[in-house]
Amino acid sequence: EVQLVESGGGLIQPGGSLRLSCAASGFSVSSNYMSWVRQAPGKGLEWVSSIYSGGNIYYADSVQGQFTISRDNSKNILYLQMNSLRAEDTAVYYCATSPSRRHIDYWGQGTLVTVSS
Amino acid sequence: DIQMTQSPSSLSASVGDRVTIACRASQTISIYLNWYQHKPGKAPELLIYSASSLQSGVPSRFSGSGSGTDFTLTITSLQPEDSATYYCQQAYSTPFTFGPGTKVDIK
Numbered sequence: 431e432v433q434l435v436e437s438g439g440g441l442i443q444p445g446g447s448l449r450l451s452c453a454a455s456g457f458s459v460s461s462n463y464m465s466w467v468r469q470a471p472g473k474g475l476e477w478v479s480s481i482y483s484g485g486n487i488y489y490a491d492s493v494q495g496q497f498t499i500s501r502d503n504s505k506n507i508l509y510l511q512m513n514s515l516r517a518e519d520t521a522v523y524y525c526a527t528s529p530s531r532r533h534i535d536y537w538g539q540g541t542l543v544t545v546s547s
Numbered sequence: 548d549i550q551m552t553q554s555p556s557s558l559s560a561s562v563g564d565r566v567t568i569a570c571r572a573s574q575t576i577s578i579y580l581n582w583y584q585h586k587p588g589k590a591p592e593l594l595i596y597s598a599s600s601l602q603s604g605v606p607s608r609f610s611g612s613g614s615g616t617d618f619t620l621t622i623t624s625l626q627p628e629d630s631a632t633y634y635c636q637q638a639y640s641t642p643f644t645f646g647p648g649t650k651v652d653i654k
Contacts, residue, residue, distance in 0.1 A: 455569050467591075474632075474634060474645055474646070474647050475583070475585065475591065475634050475645045475646040475648070476635075476643065476645065477636070477642055477643045477645060480641070480643070487641075488641040488642070490642045491548065491642065524590060524591070530596075531638070532579055532581075532596065532597065532638040533581045533593055533596035533597070533636075533638055534581070534583075534591075534593060535590070535593055535602070537590035538590060539589075539590055540590065
């Protein structure tokens with residue numbers, strides 16, 4: 431059974447950094463397409479970043495140069511390193527995966543990141 | 548970047564009603580259009596992928612159609628558990644943009 435469990439969210443001051451983790455089970459993060467999607471309070475879903483099984487990496491314009499997606503194949507964990515955080519980065523961050531790059535089959539329950547002083 | 552629009556932004560319908568949600572892309576995306584259902588406090592769920600393919604385990608009252616720039620999600624007989632926000636997403640090119648969502652309420 432595919433499971434995704436996010437952690438690392440919390441309250442952080444503007445300008446700070448946070449690293450989100452997504453522990454995967456039931457499949458290998460190295461062989462699937464892995465993504466982060468976020469939802470700001472009262473807003474819709476926003477695709478943030480994806481890392482493909484071959485290693486290609488993509489980012490939304492809004493986080494390019496600010497966020498870094500990576501994976502640890504030995505631990506089967508996906509990461510999202512978030513730097514220079516701003517209030518507009520406040521959101522629930524979902525880890526997601528699929529065998530296909532064209533859609534998302536599985537989602538975690540999300541972790542809340544709040545950027546506030 | 549490809550922009551996605553949805554209409555209506557919200558709707559209220561009765562149990563048993565047929566509901567249709569439209570999604571439009573700012574440029575052609577072939578059939579690379581997905582539909583997700585999202586309920587408050589829960590993870591989103593994939594309903595339809597590649598415009599018209601029903602995800603395994605999703606009730607057959609959900610269906611999708613369209614290609615190019617115009618797509619539709621149809622719920623043939625609305626059920627109480629269908630109260631949610633529905634998002635389309637293009638998977639033609641990055642960034643894989645979502646539509647703004649359509650909130651469906653049950654009367």
